[in-house]
Amino acid sequence: xxxxxxxxxxxxxxxxxxxxxxxxxxxxxxxxxxxxxxxxxxxxxxxxxxxxxxxxxxxxxxxxxxxxxxxxxxxxxxxxxxxxxxxxxxxxxxxxxxxxxxxxxxxxxxxxxxxxxxxxxxxxxxxxxxxxxxxxxxxxxxxxxxxxxxxxxxxxxxxxxxxxxxxxxxxxxxxxxxxxxxxxxxxxxxxxxxxxxxxxxxxxxxxxxxxxxxxxxxxxxxxxxxxxxxxxxxxxxxxxxxxxxxxxxxxxxxxxxxxxxxxxxxxxxxxxxxxxxxxxxxxxxxxxxxxxxxxxxxxx
Numbered sequence: 001x002x003x004x005x006x007x008x009x010x011x012x013x014x015x016x017x018x019x020x021x022x023x024x025x026x027x028x029x030x031x032x033x034x035x036x037x038x039x040x041x042x043x044x045x046x047x048x049x050x051x052x053x054x055x056x057x058x059x060x061x062x063x064x065x066x067x068x069x070x071x072x073x074x075x076x077x078x079x080x081x082x083x084x085x086x087x088x089x090x091x092x093x094x095x096x097x098x099x100x101x102x103x104x105x106x107x108x109x110x111x112x113x114x115x116x117x118x119x120x121x122x123x124x125x126x127x128x129x130x131x132x133x134x135x136x137x138x139x140x141x142x143x144x145x146x147x148x149x150x151x152x153x154x155x156x157x158x159x160x161x162x163x164x165x166x167x168x169x170x171x172x173x174x175x176x177x178x179x180x181x182x183x184x185x186x187x188x189x190x191x192x193x194x195x196x197x198x199x200x201x202x203x204x205x206x207x208x209x210x211x212x213x214x215x216x217x218x219x220x221x222x223x224x225x226x227x228x229x230x231x232x233x234x235x236x237x238x239x240x241x242x243x244x245x246x247x248x249x250x251x252x253x254x255x256x257x258x259x260x261x262x263x264x265x266x267x268x269x270x271x272x273x274x275x276x277x278x279x280x281x282x283x284x285x286x287x288x289x290x291x292x293x294x295x296x297x298x299x300x
Contacts, residue, residue, distance in 0.1 A: 001042060001278050003260055005205050006154055006177040009123075011045040011077050013253075014274050017209060017264035018046055021061050022053040024266040028064045032072075034266060035065050039075055041275055047180075047207075047262050048117070049081035049128055050109045056090040059116035066118040073119055080117070081128035081158055081180075082109040101131040103142040110151055121151055126158040126180055127168075136171035143174050156180065162198035169202075180207040180262065185228050185248060186216060188295045199257045207260045208252055212245055231294045235287050245270060249277035251291050 002010040016038055026034060038044070052058040059080070066073050083101050087094045100106075113122065125146065127139075146152040156178040157165055169176055179199060181190050187210070190196055199206045212218070220226040232244040241247060252261055263274055293299075 002044075003205050003258060006175070009154060009177075011079075011124075011178075011260060012043045013260055013278055014043050014271070015045040015047050015079070015207065015260055015262045016043055016266075016271075017262040018048050018058050018062060019052045019264050021058045021266070026266070028068055031061065031065045032069055035072060035076070036069075037268070038271075039072070041271070043271070043275075044075060045077040045079065045123075045260075047079045047209075048113070049084075050113055051084050051086055051088075051128075056088055057116070059113055063116050063118035070118070077123040078117060078119060079124045079126065079180075080110075080113045080122050081126040082106055082113070083128045083131055099129050099131040099133075101127060101134040101139055103138050103145075106139075106142050107146065110146060114151060121153060123152075124154045124156055124177060125152045126156045126178075127160075128158050130157075130160045130164045134168070136168050139168065140172045140174075143172065147174065162194050165198065165202075176202075176204070178207055178260075179204055180209060182210045183208040183252060184211050184213045184217070185232065185251065185291050185295050186213040186225060188292065188297055191292065191297060196255060196257065199259075205258050205260055207262050209262045210264065211248055211252055211261050217244065217248065228291075228294060231291060235283070235290070238287065239281050239283065241281070243273060246273050246277050247283075247291075249274050250283045251288060253277065254283055254288050 001013040003013055004010045046062065048059050048062065050056060083099050085091065085094050085100050086097050110125065114120065143155050154177045155174050156176045157168065158180040165179060181195060183190050216225055217229060220229050232247045236244050236247045249261060252259060261274060263271060265271065
């Protein structure tokens with residue numbers, strides 16, 4: 001299933017997040033086969049960032065796939081992100097984590113990503129985190145330059161609150177096509193702060209990362225997490241689903257903004273369950289609100 005997010009440009013409803021691709025221990029032939037398998041399942045969108053992977057090399061791992069089979073590029077959509085600067089072998093001069101949205105920096109990072117990905121363009125570029133020192137007019141000029149050069153097709157934001165989003169959009173001549181942020185039953189801050197309602201206001205299809213809270217859903221560490229697991233298990237039984245991750249996917253997908261889920265896994269069974277969640281039995285409003293309230297949302 002695809003989601004049309006701008007004009008005739010679509011992404012798959014389930015996106016493969018490549019943050020941990022280096023941990024999947026796949027050789028290049030296995031990575032090619034995995035990408036081809038995803039495409040066969042209808043998953044055509046792959047999420048990257050310039051800092052992903054040990055020594056920031058996960059884009060290179062994906063680039064090796066496209067170098068071996070360049071014909072795959074026209075069958076997929078690539079998302080990448082930049083603005084986070086962290087100490088690493090890639091950036092030996094950086095001593096403190098910070099954010100950078102300066103034009104020179106973003107253009108340099110995009111050029112690096114294109115080289116690593118073995119692609120002449122990125123489908124969607126996201127500003128990874130909000131830079132408190134951002135110059136909105138300069139950022140707009142940067143986006144326009146990248147678009148005119150054909151290096152980036154569309155733009156969006158990641159991990160911004162509604163005010164930050166609106167401020168950057170006000171100065172931008174390009175319409176942001178998506179907003180990527182964390183959402184799961186253990187972390188509903190983006191319901192509490194109005195980000196989800198803001199997506200409806202702007203007509204944006206949000207992208208949710210860490211839908212399973214980094215696996216904590218399956219291995220609760222405290223009473224709150226244990227209670228949430230029990231709630232999900234109860235609803236799983238009511239809906240006659242295989243695993244509780246299917247309950248979470250259905251909960252996330254029920255929102256009328258028609259969201260996209262970013263799965264940070266190479267586990268094919270989990271990917272199949274996410275795809276299965278796109279159809280079949282639907283969660284009731286009562287079940288949906290049960291999860292939200294147990295997650296800590298207060299109505300009165």
